Amino acid sequence: MGRAPCCEKVGLKKGRWTKEEDEVLARYIKEHGEGSWRSLPKNAGLLRCGKSCRLRWINYLRAGLKRGNISEEEEDMIIKLHATLGNSFILLSSPRRWSLIAGHLPGRTDNEIKNYWNSHLSRRAADFRDGVVVDIDLSKLPGGGKRRGGRASRGAVVAAAKEKKAKEKDDRGNSKVAEAEQQLRDTEDDDGGSVSTPRPQSDDCGTAQSEEEQAQASASGLTSDGHGPEEEEEEDPLALSEEMVSALLAPESPKLEVGPDGSCMDSYSGPPSGESGCGSSGPSGDVAQDLDLDDDKAIMDWDLMGLDISTAGDMWDQLVWDYDETLVTEPEGGEEGHQQQDDVMSDLFFLDNL
DNA sequence: AATAAACCCAACCGCTATCTG
DNA sequence: GCAGATAGCGGTTGGGTTTAT
Structure with missing residues (x-):
């Protein structure tokens, strides 16, 4: 059973904040101070999640x-x-x-x-x-290496x-x-x-x-x-x-x-x-x-x-090799051996994905 | 001028930690 | 000790902007 959402999301506005919303939020916090984010939107008359209000305040409206x-x-x-x-x-x-x-x-x-x-x-x-970093002369690539889009330059001269x-x-x-x-x-x-x-x-x-x-x-x-x-x-x-x-x-x-x-x-x-x-x-x-x-x-x-x-391929190769050696010493063809091999592979997968 | 693509960032989302009754 | 509320955090994403074609 999951935790109840921090606020009732139905009917709440999402997306970019408008100037009016910013003003309402800033004014409310100026008068009442930070905190109580859950009740803040309701009290301030904002159709926003309290979490959203908090984020907006912390990241954009806060002084300094x-x-x-x-x-x-x-x-x-x-x-x-x-x-x-x-x-x-x-x-x-x-x-x-x-x-x-x-x-x-x-x-x-x-x-x-x-x-x-x-x-x-x-x-x-x-x-x-x-x-x-390899410097590549894009102009020498097939097709001239011309780049499409992006914010690289504003003009050929300025480029x-x-x-x-x-x-x-x-x-x-x-x-x-x-x-x-x-x-x-x-x-x-x-x-x-x-x-x-x-x-x-x-x-x-x-x-x-x-x-x-x-x-x-x-x-x-x-x-x-x-x-x-x-x-x-x-x-x-x-x-x-x-x-x-x-x-x-x-x-x-x-x-x-x-x-x-x-x-x-x-x-x-x-x-x-x-x-x-x-x-x-x-x-x-x-x-x-x-x-x-x-x-x-x-x-x-x-x-x-x-x-x-x-x-660090060498080191991991060594690790795998050691594991393999361990496996070889197990009773051949035994169910236990397969189980252990699965465990080992699982361990290695986990380590490799750290 | 229209379009495509890269870039950028505000905001969302989900999770955990801490607080409080 | 427990459960819910709240705060805080980092990852991800949607969409606006910019630039080249």
């Missing part, structure tokens, strides 16, 4: 919101925070922490950042994960200039994503690969960083229940990720270096990574290669959590 034009600094912050908070470190709780990222960007909402990431930054991140600018921005974004991911790995490295026992920040950068962070947190005023940051710190599991954020935002964070041949030269891994360079393996491939399964369980646990499955 910036609209549009994400600055370079904000974009930089989003990329770095996404690389940290979006990492599978918090895989089991939530794949991304938009609200947490938004908390570091005063005046920005989680929805806005989420949209910005999905429309602007995710492709760059995907490009980086898939490998080095070139914009393309150049866009490329610069893309490069910046790609390098930022690369930097962020690299910094994340270095952060993991610094922590001995275990997030459960994060090393305390050094006084130099830790103190300054935490001050900045506190300032940002207080400026954003985004706490889930109105408690101060100190209060939350004790029990909030995300405090760990906040520490990682601090480490990430430290000015002296190491950069990803690209060798003259285009190969990756990670500051911690030394030589260029693999025969295929960074193109085919991406950031996580190195992690997989550096796994020391016997010596350091903590590192393995962490790296497994952060592992890009698609780039």
Whole structure:
């Protein structure tokens, strides 16, 4: 039996909010304050779901919101925070922490950042994960490689200039994503690969960083229940990720270096990574290669959590092989063997889909 | 001018956590 | 302890906008 809907949806208006509705909502909240979202639409005379009212208020009508034009600094912050908070470190709780990222960007909402990431930054991140961005001269493709539609340019004359600018921005974004991911790995490295026992920040950068962070947190005023940051710190599991954020935002964070041949030269891994360079393996491939399964369980646990499955074929092959060996030792043709094989395949499917 | 396609974003949806009686 | 209400969150989608053909 499902829970009753938050509001009676029959007869309620959906879709875009009109100016009149915004005014009614804003006026009502100004007079009565936030809260009681369930009864708010009825009391305010709005044919909207309370949830919808809340979302509209939080994302658009609330005071102090910036609209549009994400600055370079904000974009930089989003990329770095996404690389940290979006990492599978918090895989089991939530794949991304938009609200947490938004908390570091005063005046920005989680929805806005989420949209910005999905429309602007995710492709760059995907490009980086898939490998080095390849410049293709579309004009040399069959059919001239002409692109239909889209918001790429406003005219043939402006196109070139914009393309150049866009490329610069893309490069910046790609390098930022690369930097962020690299910094994340270095952060993991610094922590001995275990997030459960994060090393305390050094006084130099830790103190300054935490001050900045506190300032940002207080400026954003985004706490889930109105408690101060100190209060939350004790029990909030995300405090760990906040520490990682601090480490990430430290000015002296190491950069990803690209060798003259285009190969990756990670500051911690030394030589260029693999025969295929960074193109085919991406950031996580190195992690997989550096796994020391016997010596350091903590590192393995962490790296497994952060592992890009698609780039760790060797390790998974090994895992499958081990499973197969186990199966072979079972009584041949037995029902139990089949059952176990099913279980194993189920496990592998589950792991592969993590 | 009409059309197609990519882009963008506001809003919806479903789920979980927390609060409250 | 339980159930319903509420708040919060992230993923997804519908439709408007923009641009090329």
